[in-house]
Amino acid sequence: MSIDNGTKVDLSGAHWVSGADGASAGVPGTHNVEIAxxxxxxxxxxxxxxxxxxxxxxxxxxxxxxxxxxxxxxxDRP
Incomplete structure (x- = not known):
């Protein structure tokens, strides 16, 4: 994958995490946003x-x- 300036970014070894907590916090694919x-x-x-x-x-x-x-x-929403 490349971004605007042509920099190549390798996502193959990315460790994705979620900001969720509770019972489903450790379950991949159950949250809206994940960050790596x-x-x-x-x-x-x-x-x-x-x-x-x-x-x-x-x-x-x-x-x-x-x-x-x-x-x-x-x-923040008004």
């Missing part, structure tokens, strides 16, 4: 119910901006 920390700081995000589907790949800067926005409430 990839080579060179890239971060992969996928739909846990469709693990063979598409993956969003964020650069380290994009991921930092996204997580800062989450912490600041930028995506």
């Amino acid at each position: 920390m990839l080579a060179d700081g890239h971060v992969g995000m996928r739909d846990g119910k469709n693990p063979d589907g598409p993956v969003l790949v964020f650069t380290p800067g994009e991921w930092a901006a996204f997580t800062a926005g989450v912490r600041d409430g930028e995506f």
Whole structure:
């Protein structure tokens, strides 16, 4: 897989994790979003119910901006 600037990103060894808790927390494919920390700081995000589907790949800067926005409430619903 490659991202915008042509950087090749290998997802074959990715370890996908979910932020879920409770009884189903350790069951793959039962959560909406899974994240994997990839080579060179890239971060992969996928739909846990469709693990063979598409993956969003964020650069380290994009991921930092996204997580800062989450912490600041930028995506909270009114």
